[in-house]
Amino acid sequence: MVDAHAKKQVALQDLTLTFNQGKKNAKVALDHVSFDIYEGETFGLVGESGSGKTTLGRTLLKLYQPDQGQILFDGQDVTAMKKKELAQFRQDAQMIFQDPQASLDGRLTVASILEEGLDEAGFPKDKQKRRQKVLDLLDLVGLNEDHASRYPHEFSGGQKQRIGIARALAVEPKFIIADEPISALDVSVQAQVVNLLAKLQKEQQLTYLFIAHDLAMVKYLSDRIGVLHWGKLVELGTADQVYHHPLHPYTKSLLSAVPEPDPVKEKAHHIQPYDASFEQDGQPRTMVAVEEGHFVLATEAEAKRYQSEQA
Amino acid sequence: MAAPILQVKELAVSFQTYAGVVSAIRGVSFDLMAGETLAIVGESGSGKSVTTKTLLGLNAPNATVADSSQILFGDQDLTQLKAGAWDQVRGAKIAMVFQDPMTSLDPTMTIGQQIAEPMVKHLGKSAKAAQESALALMEGVGIPDAAEHLHDYPHQWSGGMRQRAVIAIALAAEPDILIADEPTTALDVTIQAQILNVLKEEQKKRGMAMIFITHDLGVVADVADRVAVMYAGKIVEKGLVNEIFYNPKHPYTWGLLASMPTTSTALGTLQAIPGTPPDLLHPPKGDAFANRNAYALAIDHELEPPFFNISNTHAAASWLLDSRAPAVTPPLAIQQRQAFWQEHFVQEG
Numbered sequence: 001m002v003d004a005h006a007k008k009q010v011a012l013q014d015l016t017l018t019f020n021q022g023k024k025n026a027k028v029a030l031d032h033v034s035f036d037i038y039e040g041e042t043f044g045l046v047g048e049s050g051s052g053k054t055t056l057g058r059t060l061l062k063l064y065q066p067d068q069g070q071i072l073f074d075g076q077d078v079t080a081m082k083k084k085e086l087a088q089f090r091q092d093a094q095m096i097f098q099d100p101q102a103s104l105d106g107r108l109t110v111a112s113i114l115e116e117g118l119d120e121a122g123f124p125k126d127k128q129k130r131r132q133k134v135l136d137l138l139d140l141v142g143l144n145e146d147h148a149s150r151y152p153h154e155f156s157g158g159q160k161q162r163i164g165i166a167r168a169l170a171v172e173p174k175f176i177i178a179d180e181p182i183s184a185l186d187v188s189v190q191a192q193v194v195n196l197l198a199k200l201q202k203e204q205q206l207t208y209l210f211i212a213h214d215l216a217m218v219k220y221l222s223d224r225i226g227v228l229h230w231g232k233l234v235e236l237g238t239a240d241q242v243y244h245h246p247l248h249p250y251t252k253s254l255l256s257a258v259p260e261p262d263p264v265k266e267k268a269h270h271i272q273p274y275d276a277s278f279e280q281d282g283q284p285r286t287m288v289a290v291e292e293g294h295f296v297l298a299t300e301a302e303a304k305r306y307q308s309e310q311a
Numbered sequence: 312m313a314a315p316i317l318q319v320k321e322l323a324v325s326f327q328t329y330a331g332v333v334s335a336i337r338g339v340s341f342d343l344m345a346g347e348t349l350a351i352v353g354e355s356g357s358g359k360s361v362t363t364k365t366l367l368g369l370n371a372p373n374a375t376v377a378d379s380s381q382i383l384f385g386d387q388d389l390t391q392l393k394a395g396a397w398d399q400v401r402g403a404k405i406a407m408v409f410q411d412p413m414t415s416l417d418p419t420m421t422i423g424q425q426i427a428e429p430m431v432k433h434l435g436k437s438a439k440a441a442q443e444s445a446l447a448l449m450e451g452v453g454i455p456d457a458a459e460h461l462h463d464y465p466h467q468w469s470g471g472m473r474q475r476a477v478i479a480i481a482l483a484a485e486p487d488i489l490i491a492d493e494p495t496t497a498l499d500v501t502i503q504a505q506i507l508n509v510l511k512e513e514q515k516k517r518g519m520a521m522i523f524i525t526h527d528l529g530v531v532a533d534v535a536d537r538v539a540v541m542y543a544g545k546i547v548e549k550g551l552v553n554e555i556f557y558n559p560k561h562p563y564t565w566g567l568l569a570s571m572p573t574t575s576t577a578l579g580t581l582q583a584i585p586g587t588p589p590d591l592l593h594p595p596k597g598d599a600f601a602n603r604n605a606y607a608l609a610i611d612h613e614l615e616p617p618f619f620n621i622s623n624t625h626a627a628a629s630w631l632l633d634s635r636a637p638a639v640t641p642p643l644a645i646q647q648r649q650a651f652w653q654e655h656f657v658q659e660g
Contacts, residue, residue, distance in 0.1 A: 048499040049470075156587045186354035187526045188603075191570035191583035198578065213499060216529075220572035220581060243574050257504040259529030260573050263552045264655070266532040271504045 006038040008072070009175055009207040010060065015069035017059055017231075029055045030066070031231040034287070037175075042201065042208040044222030044239065046215055046254070051228040053211045057177045060209070061093055062086070073175070091121055094168035098180035100160035104152040110138070110163055111148040117170025137166045140203075141196060158189035165196065169204070177209045182217065194221060215258045219243050224293075227251045230279070236287065237294035247296040247306040250274050315342035316487060316520050317366075317384050323377035324358075324365055333591050335361045335374075337544040343488065348514065348521040350531040350552075352567070353541035356588050359524045362541075363490045365390075366522075367407055368397045384488075403433040406486035408510075410493035412473035416465040416480075422449075423461035426479045433484035448479045452509050471502035475509060482513055489514070492524040507533055528571055532556060537624070540564050543589050543599035550625030557652035559645060560619075560627040562606045569644040582642050598630070606631060606639050 017030040029052045037043045045053045058064050060071055062078050071078040073089060081089055097103040104113060114134045123133060135145055141162040152160055161181060168176055178197065182190040194217060201208060212218050218225060218239075225242045227235040227250065235248040246252045253274035260266055287295040288303040296306055324336040336358045343349050353359045364370050366382060366389065382389035389400065406429075409415040417425055426448055427441035436444065442461070449457035452475040465473055474494060481489055491510060495503035511534060514521050523534055531538055531552070538555040540548045540563065548561040559565055566584040586603040589595050595602065601611035608630050610616075619632035630636055641649070 048501060158587060186588070187528075187567060188354055188570060188584040189587065191572075191581050192585070195581060195583050215500060216572045216574050216576070219574045220576050220578060254501060255574070257500040258574065259500075259504070259507075259527065259533045261528035261532050261556065261568060261571055262573070263532040263535075263556050264651075266529070271501075271508075274501075 044218040047228035350535035
């Protein structure tokens with residue numbers, strides 16, 4: 001849980017991003033999104049495909065330039081960063097990708113892949129020290145010395161994802177964006193990788209932005225959760241608030257669609273449809289705090305109604 | 312429930328590869344009853360997709376179906392079917408919905424043409440009649456303003472709408488059996504829920520049987536009447552959906568259920584299955600799950616377990632069910648499920 005004294009690792013303020021701006025096919029991918037990610041927490045981001053979750057992660061890493069708004073990392077504005085600061089930021093903030101096959105260079109051994117990261121972080125050239133560091137990294141993610149001289153294609157999906165995680169950790173980051181890190185993995189292996197991420201967070205005091213469409217997994221791993229819909233943040237709160245006391249009708253609809261591995265419950269439950277038309281009625285909506293730490297995108301009147309529906 | 316519409320007996324399929332023979336399916340038997348939904352659960356490499364491809368005669372040329380295997384459908388054994396005769400079965404009596412709607416639709420044909428095609432081919436309808444039925448079918452699977460979209464091409468549609476089109480195509484020739492191979496895996500949860508409803512409604516309307524392949528136990532809980540759990544080319548447990556979810560007996564089923572969080576699982580309590588599935592190029596001696604199984608007995612490494620019956624409808628292949636096996640305590644998540652079973656499904660006295 002986040003206490004009032006926690007340090008903000010990342011602060012997004014009024015972030016707006018339009019693709020194809022000024023053109024006929026202009027699309028607002030992020031629409032005035034604001035939230036903070038505190039040091040040491042896992043912030044989960046959920047939403048349907050096209051909601052802007054991946055765009056948000058990429059914008060955060062300065063892979064896209066927002067039209068408007070600020071991204072503060074350790075209090076520094078990412079969008080204004082130049083060479084040296086940017087190089088440091090790119091070490092501090094790392095990404096774990098969905099497809100570990102596509103994100104690892106197939107022509108390099110695991111050791112070389114990890115050493116590239118060490119070079120980036122300015123690790124000493126001393127051979128023995130480097131070797132030891134590579135072995136430490138492998139050990140950290142549950143691989144061993146034998147794996148160091150092998151190539152990515154020799155590994156299973158779960159092992160490849162472990163290598164991707166080790167590569168991200170090689171530069172000793174503070175903040176990791178994990179964009180669908182388990183959706184390409186087998187069910188029996190997903191839990192291994194999720195447990196590994198949780199263990200590493202504890203050991204290395206990492207901050208995570210966890211993006212996934214598997215809502216149960218996001219709930220499991222996250223301290224706080226933001227719900228994105230059409231580029232807007234519609235609800236924000238602790239994992240428990242958002243999942244067990246949802247306010248926004250979109251959040252309710254999304255959660256009602258999650259199939260649970262429980263036939264009696266599953267066969268009795270029905271899905272709440274979501275009618276998005278009210279979102280375009282032109283009324284100004286802001287993030288209203290309904291209880292401590294729990295916000296919903298609404299007009300004053302809607303916020304009152306949501307609250308009374310919940311009670 | 313009625314008589315079996317399909318009987319799979321001792322199905323074994325192997326593939327010739329440059330590295331050697333891969334035994335992808337190693338003796339799979341199950342019945343499919345008319346009108347029911349059988350879910351086949353397993354991870355990649357467990358053989359669930361090869362099983363369904365074999366049912367449709369769609370295996371790659373390097374696949375060999377063992378002589379002892381039988382797939383009885385009506386008065387035919389599908390394993391003996393000649394290439395030409397498959398046209399009478401595939402798409403007509405047994406149809407399939409694939410995972411990725413983009414690659415299973417023809418980008419050069421309109422959606423309307425693709426839905427009408429099987430009706431012309433298998434039902435002998437005229438082009439005009441087929442067009443009209445296609446329209447009705449599109450409305451049936453929930454495509455809004457179907458008449459306006461009859462002449463659209465697949466690329467103009469979203470993933471969820473495309474999957475509805477794929478379902479309409481599969482239903483076009485009024486099949487007796489629909490095989491759905493991960494039909495919602497590529498879709499968002501809200502769209503997934505809609506597609507599952509379409510499938511359930513069409514099944515009810517038509518009384519057709521469904522084989523549902525998935526790795527998502529939440530989806531299984533939603534759609535299945537019966538469940539078969541596959542691991543390393545074999546069925547390890549099969550039973551009614553409630554038996555599998557609330558009274559599972561095989562440690563692999565335990566592992567699957569305990570490694571999937573629900574929205575109320577507390578952090579730190581998720582139990583992963585260690586290791587990775589075996590390489591079927593060299594199937595291990597004994598039980599294929601033994602080296603990942605915390606409950607493995609010495610005999611698991613030597614001898615494959617037979618099926619033990621738990622009820623008329625429920626069986627599992629695990630030595631733990633042998634009368635000589637020691638009693639074990641399953642993971643906490645499973646104990647909770649078993650408590651629910653005791654409370655709701657076991658009659659007093």
